[in-house]
Amino acid sequence: MATEAEVGELLHRRGWRTxxxxxxxxxxxxxLVSSVERGYPDDIDEFTNDLYCRTWIHQAWILLDEDLVQLWTPRIEALDLRYRAVTVYDDGLALEQFHRVPGPDLWWWRRHPRVLAGDLGRALRAAGAVGTDPDDGRPPD
Known part of the structure; x- marks a missing residue:
């Protein structure tokens, strides 16, 4: 297994921008999780770009030294639980309208925010996503 610096360099060589x-x-x-909890303010392109931070973690996980994995697992699992709580599973159908959704083991790509706010909310609603409107807090009709 590799150190954090070695993993960062390896993934950079595999195509990550840094x-x-x-x-x-x-x-x-x-x-990102905090932003989704508050009502994600940016557009669909920013949202899909932001999701890649979790993809990087996923790719790094299998390469990292076991001690690092054990150290970081509680925080990542807690963030994952928070993300699941404020998102809706739709198997990536809404996001797929705008961005290729990776394989099924990347579960965060198969969810969208429960509160459909701003530009992201409008785009996802147009793609068939169902969620709540941040203005009234009620589910759509």
Whole structure:
């Protein structure tokens, strides 16, 4: 297994734009989760771009030293639970209208925010997503 720096470099060589650190990507995942909890403010392109932080974590996980995995697992699992709580599973059908959804083991690509706010909400609603309107908090008719 590899160190965090080695994994960052390896994934960078495999096509990631930089040699990210695990802390950087976990912080980005935490920021995305918090943003979805508040009502994601950006558009569909930003949302799909933001989802890649979790994809990086997934790819890094199998390469990392076991001690790092054990150290970070509680925080990542807690963030994953929070993300699942504020999103709706639709097998990626809404996102697929805008971006190729990766394989089934990347579950975060198969969910969309429960509260469909702003540009992202409008785009997902147009693609058939069902969620709540941030203005009234009630499910759509």
């Amino acid at each position: 040699a990210f650190t695990l802390a950087d990507r976990v912080d980005a995942w935490a920021e």
